[in-house]
Amino acid sequence: MSLQSVKAFFAENAPDIDVIETQTSSATVALAAEAHGVEPAQIAKTICMRVGERVVLVVARGDARIDNRKCRDAFGAKPRMLDVEQVAELTGHPVGGVCPFGLATPLKIYCDVSLRAYDEVVPAAGATNAAVRIGVERMATLVSAEWCDICQDAVAKTDAEAAE
Template sequence: MSLTSVRAFFAAKAPDIEVIVTAESSATVPLAAIAHSVDPAQIAKTICVRAGERTVLVVMSGTTRLDNRKFRDVFAAKPRMLAGEEVEALTSHPVGGVCPFGVATDMPIYCDQSLRKFDLVVPAAGAPNAAVRIGTERMAELTGAIWIDIGQPPAEAAAD
């Protein structure tokens, strides 16, 4: 059902974007980077987070971690990751395929600034072996995402 909702999303809003289904899993950032021949940072991972009483989707670079302090500053609440079953119930996407497209529940979508260094990103597409190649700004536009800064750069980037 989830892959179907993502395909329906693109058929309605961006028929030029192809959902890519691979034989191998792309359920983690390293696997997705290998499957789509991109740098792991170019994978646009989507996490479902509870902020107080609100549940939000956050899309960020595959190598960026959620910064709890920045999250609290933006949402005035401590982030709480949801269990896989709850994520799937809210989004219709299984863990490993969570994305901001074809989401079952109306919830706010945010894009972290860590994505802006890429013209093209590769987010999942509703299944652990499905993804799309999409322009970063176009992804934000199609999903109605709001740009925020809640990411923590990878350790090696922070040391530079």
């Protein structure tokens, strides 16, 4: 049902965007990057979390980590990750396929500024083997997202790490 809700979302709101289904799993950032031929940072991961009394979705670049202090400053509370069942119930999407499109429950959506490092990103599309390629600004507009800055600053890799 989840993949269908995402396809219906795009059919209604952006019929020029195709949902890409792969034979292999793209349930993790590393698997998604490999399946779609992009670097892990270009995967737009969607995180479902509780901040205070509300549940929000945050879309961030694949290699970003939530900074608890920035999150608390932006949302007024420390973020708490939801469990697998809560995520599936609220979003309608399985973990590994969570995205801001075709949601089962209306949720406030935020896009972290870390995404702006790319013109195009690859978020999941409601299944562990589905995704879309979409412009960052277009994605934010389609899902009525607000921009936020709640991820840790990127750390430059050392020469040794870059060589690996």
